[in-house]
Amino acid sequence: MSALLQSRASGVHRRKVALLGTGTVGTALLARWARLQRASSLGDFDLQEVRNTRLRWKSAAGLDAAALVATAPAPAREDAFDAPALGEGGIVIDATASDDTAAQHAAWLAAGLHVVTANKSGIGGEFARYRAITRHSDRYGDSATVGAGLPLxxxxxxxxxxxxxxxxxxxxxxxxxxxxxxxxxxxxxxxxxxxxxxxxxxxxxxxxxxxxxxxxxxxxxxxxxxxxxxxxxxxxxxxxxxxxxxxxxxxxxxxxxxxxxxxxxxxxxxxxxxxxxxxxxxxxxxxxxxxxxxxxxxxxxxxxxxxxxxxxxxxxxxxxxxxxxxxxxxGAGAEVTAAALLDDALRLTRRA
Ligand SMILES: NC(=O)c1ccc[n+]([C@@H]2O[C@H](COP(=O)([O-])OP(=O)(O)OC[C@H]3O[C@@H](n4cnc5c(N)ncnc54)[C@H](OP(=O)(O)O)[C@@H]3O)[C@@H](O)[C@H]2O)c1
CATH class of the missing domain: 3.30.360.10 (Dihydrodipicolinate Reductase; domain 2)
Incomplete structure (x- = not known):
């Protein structure tokens, strides 16, 4: 049994997750996250951080997706997003349309993270960026980028x-x-x-x-x-x-x-x-x-x-x-896109 599985079985390991983007898709994702968590279908995921361009919510103990608005945010400029702080095996969910975040996908993957994305600028940008990302395709979830999770x-x-x-x-x-x-x-x-x-x-x-x-x-x-x-x-x-x-x-x-x-x-x-x-x-x-x-x-x-x-x-x-x-x-819509993102996160980490 791997160290990760052992620690999971003993309940010690919690997989740390950050969500970028709280627009149409990010909001639907938080709602779905809360529903799955109530049904105990999210396993060992801990939502550590949620950010948009203005605000960030952060808690080492894990954020409550159902009550995020009740958690005081800090201005996003106070600290830049530090993906590697999620630790190896952590998950970045990119629900933005930002080229800046897409430009980071390959680096986050190289740092041992999983990246799950609705943002098309990663693998839909220049071919060099696509190639750098797909070197780590076993940790990249992209089914929300085209057809919002349709099996394309x-x-x-x-x-x-x-x-x-x-x-x-x-x-x-x-x-x-x-x-x-x-x-x-x-x-x-x-x-x-x-x-x-x-x-x-x-x-x-x-x-x-x-x-x-x-x-x-x-x-x-x-x-x-x-x-x-x-x-x-x-x-x-x-x-x-x-x-x-x-x-x-x-x-x-x-x-x-x-x-x-x-x-x-x-x-x-x-x-x-x-x-x-x-x-x-x-x-x-x-x-x-x-x-x-x-x-x-x-x-x-x-x-x-x-x-x-x-x-x-x-x-x-x-x-x-x-x-x-x-x-x-x-092939569009917040609910199906959010579902595709969480499906990818669950699928990638189930086999990790
Ligand atoms: N809507 C759909 O039906 C659908 C379907 C499939 C795929 N998608 C894709 O999903 C992505 C999100 O779509 P959406 O409709 O939710 O867009 P949206 O409503 O415009 O929301 C985008 C969010 O991203 C945040 N953001 C932008 N740059 C950021 C950065 N550098 N760091 C952190 N947060 C950042 C924005 O922050 P602010 O709130 O501060 O502006 C906003 O909260 C897009 O790539 C879109 O193409 C959408």
Whole structure:
């Protein structure tokens, strides 16, 4: 029995965990943590630290996730985050979208920690960063980065482990763009739908981040790399939906400029409609390369089906050569993302 298992069995070892980010996902994670803890499903995890850019909560005795707001925070600038202080085997949960935290993933892993992340800037950034992180893939949980825990990365890795070559991947990878193009019927202005999606919490506060396709670029990079490609961000051709004048506006003026989307998208819709086709924002990776943009699809195409904010991904491989493996389901949302993060933490440490 290893020293870690012995100490666990004797109840001495508690695995120390830090959560970075208390936004939509971080808050859902704390709620799920509290539920699992009440049901004794969290085993030997101790929540030592929770931080955002402004505040940090810290307790060597372990924080109560259910009552965090009742615990007095300190300003985050008082002390920088010290991941190695969690000790070997500790877990950093990254529920931020910060490039600064993603830049630390490889160092935290090299220090013997586990990293569990919804932040795509780690393995969805430059290939060198991806390579440094995946040297420690047995301690890296990334299933929340694409499809919010849908079995996408797992399936690609298992196909390759089983000897399959992944020939192509195509999919709807953005929940917000899926919702927008399901809802768009060419009658209501597209800008009105973007505002509605914002009210429903489906888009980023600045919807240009969704409409530019940059978030999808990171997701496609993550999938393509899981399929074995050393793709760099600049090799993905992205067709942004944001017209240049809208892109040039300050954040404060975006809402007033959203009408700039209406004419170009109505024209695209009408051209597709005349052919009996449906517009979908599709990411593709195959022997021709990687590209992302709006496509007019046959209504019975698997990628044109589904509803709501669903992600849908088709995978062609040696065994799925004629008809692809299609994986579909809710690919965004705080609850499923938080569940994917905690699932990863439990899975990685169960086998450690
Ligand atoms: N929302 C979803 O449905 C969803 C689904 C899948 C994946 N994701 C991914 O999950 C991540 C979090 O998404 P979200 O919707 O929860 O974002 P969010 O609501 O904007 O929250 C982000 C949080 O990260 C904190 N933060 C930023 N930089 C930090 C740093 N250097 N150290 C510590 N905390 C830092 C922010 O602090 P402040 O509070 O001080 O600003 C904020 O609390 C993103 O990478 C997103 O792409 C989200």
């Amino acid at each position: 990365l797992r399936s690609l890795r298992e196909l390759r482990a089983g000897g399959d070559e992944v020939i192509a991947i195509a999919g709807v990878l953005s929940g917000s763009l899926a919702w927008l193009f399901h809802a768009y019927d060419g009658m209501r202005p597209f800008s009105a739908l973007v505002r509605e999606a914002g009210r429903l919490g489906y888009t980023e506060p600045d919807a240009r981040l969704d409409l530019s396709g940059e978030d999808v670029r990171r997701k496609l990079l993550i999938l393509a790399r899981a399929a074995g490609s050393p793709l760099e961000p600049a090799q993905v051709v992205v067709e942004s939906l944001v017209p240049s004048p809208l892109g040039a506006l300050s954040r404060r003026d975006v809402d007033a400029g959203l009408h700039l989307l209406d004419t170009p998208l109505r024209e695209r819709f009408q051209a597709a409609h005349r052919l009996g086709r449906r517009l979908r924002f599709i990411a593709r990776f195959d022997a021709q390369g990687a590209r992302i943009g709006l496509e007019a699809m046959a209504p019975d195409d698997p990628l044109a089906l589904g509803g709501g904010c669903d992600n849908r991904v088709a995978i062609w491989s040696s065994r799925y050569r004629e008809r692809p493996l299609v994986i579909q389901g809710p």
